[in-house]
Amino acid sequence: MPSRLRKFLSGYSGTSLATGLQVILLPWIAVSVVDLPALQLGWVQASVLLPNLLFLLFGGALADRRDAAAVAALASLGLLACHGGLLLYFSYRIPDLPLLMFYGVSLGVCTAFLQPARDNLVQRSARRDGGRTTESGVQRTVTWMMMAQYGGQALGMLLASRFDHWGLRSLLLIQMAALAMAAGFFYSLRQPGIHHARERKLPLALIREGLAEAWRRPALRELVALMAFNGFVHIGVFLVVLPLLAEQYGRGAGYYATLQLGFVGGTVAATAVMLHRGQGDRPGRGILMCLLYSAALLIAISFGPTPFGLILLCVCWGAVAAASAALGRAVVQLLAPDEYRSRLISIYQLALFGSAALGALAAGAISEYAAPLATLLWAGIASLVSFALLAFSGPLRHLALGERDR
Template identity: 75%
Template structure:
């Protein structure tokens, strides 16, 4: 599927998705670097700040999935973007008064997490609406290709945001926060343009907990989805948690400032872009589950490699490889969810998938912060690699993802 052949609605979706990702790329650099370099928080407090963005997923992500299934997903996405813009605007206003402290950063992170919990399932539910020219067009190949385009918009937007954030030392925090507000307002307009112009679907007096349970039961009935969600929870706890806390600590140990930390993040995102472009050219294949398992194996090897203590350039190269593996795993996993989740509960299963990833990542960030407080960050990476090898062995023996096959018809 070439860019020129994409439906017009998909262009608006990808541009809106890219704007939200650009804001996320800025946030990924700004929040931890404000905590480490401006407020000068220790490793344990950095873990709490990073976790504050992710912990609200434990409370609100499933509700976000219910809301996106029962209301128009485009409208929910646009409102969530407005909420994120308000959060960045509030921190910008606070910086005009004084420097933030730990409590302010925790409130800021939690507010971002709440808005993101409602944005993620609603935004991802727009994939099939934007991809198909008509309701009957449900080619597995087209869905997989559309997910890959979405991942490219995500990683490309994040790369631009991180590149801009690398100017932190020269520009300061206020222009970058202002830019976040602007791109999120643009994203709100683009995503709102995808709304269905029909009456809102009523909740029919069904309690949200019953709707959440319905989504959980549907996911549990599918062995590949069940194993995927468990594996995603492991990746969130071990890989994202470690990445969020250990990487800025390593950058600080190397003593090269915010620009080096941003360069590491950019190397990671460059790897994600390269892997996504390769998947656009080659496709995802008919055995995406096996691909996810191999990505887990490669991640384990990379974590052990970083734990050895590479040179600054070596760490950049390993981060690039880590990004490529993470992108391939994420694209394959999200395509499996899009293909296997029934349409009537798709947002809820997406929210369960995201909860497994980011909810566990919040706990992983806390755990990585605790371990790194009492041991070297490289030791944390070594243990993460060992656990990843064990997870690969268990998932391979279980076999639900390993045996999964999807039809490959031209779309």
């Protein structure tokens, strides 16, 4: 494995470990420490995602205009500062709703600049010794990236499962150490002067160019629309309903962490299979089938499985989510021209995570006035309807990727 790929994967793993801890800590602090109701939990979860609506496109424009490695390193240090601030506050008093929302917004702003810059480094890491990339090489690097992401998240969630024994302070210190390590690896990937000379443009002009480029590509346009649906329905439901179900089962933070670990375990297994077998040359069809499988899983969970059954279904849900994410991100990497790559990545991520913020609010509202299981049932029905509509459309379903040098 080339040195630059090892550095990239190490940095990606560090940020993912911190994310895995955050995924458990933030909602569990809100539910068990601050004792927030479902609707306010939805607001806390949405506070991490809402900044994507404002800053993701600016993050993509910045990563296209500057060295993406330097932007990723600075964003990692920003996340470190956010966790350090919560650690300092918690040393004096228990957080409340406004503090948790401020903390979530701060995390969201830094993440909005980290994501497009970090994913932009895929092409740099996949490059052969001759400076070329191939479609199969990019797909394989994306799969390795997903393995680093899910493996890091799994480790972070495993550490978070010790919340009741280690306490919040120790886990926040681990987050900060992982982000410091990630910043160092990303910074080592800097390549000054790699960008082509171009006239200086305002960020809004760069964003408009990226949006126009995405609109000109039918398969990418349909993929972005599908990711917006997935974010609103699937991620939004996952963020809000899963901790509520864990609380209803009354098994503590360890059980919620186990559910998350089951989900991530499924993602790791699916990613390992894709590393062995490849992603295939019809990624659009695979993405649509993942939508169908997600619908079936949501409906199955809505029937109220046993605690162990819910863990198994979370494993399957994770496998489907990993396959969909890997295929979608590989399509964006392959369809995006070099000069627009970070902006198209940011548009893709904005559709996914921006809509997830709205989905979290909707899931919190529905779960406040109805049972969380009813929220899952409606999400599954909506997914079935979306699959039926997209199954007969053209661009994404017929997208074929052949072997070609870039």
